[in-house]
Amino acid sequence: MNLFSHLLKIEGIMHQGKTTIEKVVGIKSGFTTLLLLLFVCLSPMAAIVMAPSLPKIQQHFAHVPHIEYLTPIALTIPGLVMAIVSPLIGFLADKFGRKKLLILSTVAYGIVGLAPMFLDQFYLILISRVILGLFEAVVLTVSTTLIGDYYSPTLRQRYLALQVTAASTSAILFFALGGYLGGISWRLAFIVYAVPLIFAVLGQMLLWEPKIRRSKDLHLDTAHQDDAVKFRPNFMLAIWITAFIAAVSFMILQIQIPYLLNSIGESSPKTAGNIAALSTVFIVLGTFAVQYMIKKSTPMSLNLLIGFGLIGISFMLLATAQSAQQVLIYAIINSFGSGILLPSVTFWNMRHLPQEKRGLGTGIWNSFYNFGMFSSPILIVYLNGFTGSLKMTLAQLGPLLLAFAVFCMLFDLFRHLIVKAKLTA
Structure with a gap:
């Protein structure tokens, strides 16, 4: 079934003025x-x-x-x-x-x-x-x-x-x-x-x-129980910071491919463009992988672990690259991880927003995400001044991102355990 045919069979659109999802x-x-x-x-x-x-x-x-x-x-x-x-x-x-x-x-x-x-x-x-x-x-x-x-x-x-x-x-x-x-x-x-x-x-x-239905009313409406969430600023701040880090991580390869190729003697803009284009295809494939994970009810903790983990591994591999072919292979790993990570942090944010705060929460998420994209090249230039080269910067960022991937997994996992314990208490 193609995408358009699938869209014609959607379920769950909420009509204006209706109180149930039909x-x-x-x-x-x-x-x-x-x-x-x-x-x-x-x-x-x-x-x-x-x-x-x-x-x-x-x-x-x-x-x-x-x-x-x-x-x-x-x-x-x-x-x-x-x-x-x-x-x-x-x-x-x-x-x-x-x-x-x-x-x-x-x-x-x-x-x-x-x-x-x-x-x-x-x-x-x-x-x-x-x-x-x-x-x-x-x-x-x-x-x-x-x-x-x-x-x-x-x-x-x-x-x-x-x-x-x-x-x-x-x-x-x-x-x-x-x-x-x-x-x-x-x-x-x-x-x-x-x-x-x-x-x-x-x-x-x-x-x-x-x-717009307020979360306190949704608790009384069984058709909207999944939307009956409270706005928790401290927890949302953690999600928004994660979005910032995801954006910084994603943009590193998007911007730094020509500089990375130049460091190994491959200065052709055509080569950089081809690698960027092929990598984008794997971002798309990563988003399809996320949809499969959604169908299998994969926990958010695993999505974040895989997404950040693949990007972190790709950074460590890119630090060792000696040819354009190796850069392409490692960029594919990076892009597939990005394709999993970016939609995951998007609906992680949306999942925890009550409807009356959904616009504000989405706006703040966009702000953190776009500041991350804008800051990424500035941050890399700054870090290169300390490490001495782009490759050394990537070699340092890789393990840090892997550690952050594990932290995100544990953070989301423990939070679910705490919430479950409160519900059963």
């Missing part, structure tokens, strides 16, 4: 799910579409002082803005509702994304990228929150895993599309930002505002 089978429900998965693709779109055109943009604005520094900032600034504003966005989604905020922000995302096609001043383009980051934060936070609102816990985990699948797959498509259009004109690459305008129209037709 079975819904049909074309509309399948498109609703597919649309929510597509919204997450706007996050990689924010950076990747522009990436192949950076040299041409820098050349076009060569007269701008320090353009060699400002051009990459224009690429990454949406992610930093997203990290800063996501908690506020989540709070607003809980306070004023989801759908209208998502639709209006998607329209604004498309309009602001198209702006560089017509702007002749680089600083105006930079400002448009800052504003783009604001609306990107809304789209990702609210669409993820709606997955939590619409679906039963089992389907929720499955579709959160598919979010990572969709984002990773779309990243490959956007890079190729951005490269093709950018080859014609760097301005033409931004035409891709017209796509969100279509998403906004579909969202207005297919989405609905969920009825």
